[in-house]
Amino acid sequence: MTIDPDQRYVRNFNTLTRAEQDRLSKSHVAVIGLGGLGGGVCEFLARTGVGCLTLVDGDCFDATNLNRQLLSREDCIGSPKATEAGKRINTINSSIRVHLYQAFIREENILEMIRGADLVVDCLDTIRDRFLLQAAARSLGVPLVSGAIAGVTGQVSVIFPGDRGFELIYGSQPESVGTGPDQGRGIETRTGNISYCAGLIAALQASETVKVLLGRGEVLRNKLLVADLWTNTIEVMDLV
Amino acid sequence: MIQIDLKLFVTLSKYHPRGGGAYDVAENTSVAQLIGDLGIPVETVKLVFINGKRALPDQVLLDGDRLGLFPPVGGG
Numbered sequence A: 001m002t003i004d005p006d007q008r009y010v011r012n013f014n015t016l017t018r019a020e021q022d023r024l025s026k027s028h029v030a031v032i033g034l035g036g037l038g039g040g041v042c043e044f045l046a047r048t049g050v051g052c053l054t055l056v057d058g059d060c061f062d063a064t065n066l067n068r069q070l071l072s073r074e075d076c077i078g079s080p081k082a083t084e085a086g087k088r089i090n091t092i093n094s095s096i097r098v099h100l101y102q103a104f105i106r107e108e109n110i111l112e113m114i115r116g117a118d119l120v121v122d123c124l125d126t127i128r129d130r131f132l133l134q135a136a137a138r139s140l141g142v143p144l145v146s147g148a149i150a151g152v153t154g155q156v157s158v159i160f161p162g163d164r165g166f167e168l169i170y171g172s173q174p175e176s177v178g179t180g181p182d183q184g185r186g187i188e189t190r191t192g193n194i195s196y197c198a199g200l201i202a203a204l205q206a207s208e209t210v211k212v213l214l215g216r217g218e219v220l221r222n223k224l225l226v227a228d229l230w231t232n233t234i235e236v237m238d239l240v
Numbered sequence B: 001m002i003q004i005d006l007k008l009f010v011t012l013s014k015y016h017p018r019g020g021g022a023y024d025v026a027e028n029t030s031v032a033q034l035i036g037d038l039g040i041p042v043e044t045v046k047l048v049f050i051n052g053k054r055a056l057p058d059q060v061l062l063d064g065d066r067l068g069l070f071p072p073v074g075g076g
Helices: A018-025 A036-048 A081-092 A110-114 A127-140 A166-170 A195-214 B010-015 B031-037
Strands: A028-032 A052-056 A097-101 A119-122 A144-150 A153-159 A223-228 A233-238 B002-008 B020-025 B047-050 B066-070
Touching: A018 A195, A028 A036, A028 A110, A036 A052, A036 A081, A036 A119, A036 A144, A036 A195, A052 A081, A052 A110, A081 A097, A110 A127, A119 A127, A119 A195, A127 A144, A127 A166, A144 A195, A153 A166, A153 A195, A195 A223, B002 B010, B010 B066, B031 B066
Parallel strands: A028 A052, A028 A119, A052 A097, A119 A144, B002 B066
Antiparallel strands: A144 A153, A153 A223, A223 A233, B002 B020, B047 B066
């Protein structure tokens, strides 16, 4: 079905200009991780008008994802997350170019996955892999929009090549994060994750992505936005 | 004594007698000393913010400071 872009995006105007809408349609964003954060991020970016999406996740949906992951459904348990994400994007806007990778990121494959993207969105669930992704984005010279959640607390930051990035958030040694069976993960192994917190942080990541792509607004570079929903605290902290 | 506004995020909140808010500390107390006094395992604190700016654990607290302590948050 062909839909006139002017009609599709009429409600984006005039928050976005037509020139900005056109710029988004020519943009390529890689979303790494398609769980609680990534499912929301790719939905928001597709609906806002990003023209090309690379979607990466090696996992398949299971019953524990149903409490929060927008792409998960009872009828797709066992299906690859990347496959379901691609289907979902196609139902929103079939003209979006989608590159799917059903694989977990590793040193050997990450550069191939994100090469050509204008921006990378970190929706991963291990801190160790976040450092790997940061290094890859850095080497390709592209900005990284990172989000993370634990329970009803979440955080967002924007990392440009050359920034200290995760070192300021997690410390310089990713190996020091977590011990035992939870090695490489954060406190979310004890708190779980709640759907509306994932949705909130995903929305903030999509917002930062659009601002970076358009060069507009205030961006969370060298800053960490922290949201705690038990206390209704949303605060932007200075990392440097 | 001085009084600070102490906010402990996620699983750290259990170490504040009331979950968070005003907290009395002795003058010249550093963040690291306070973490120890509260009984928080030092390895569980990954980020320290004082008055909205990232700080190091050896920073000495001043009257009226807003102190935030964060565990590592990494879920997606």
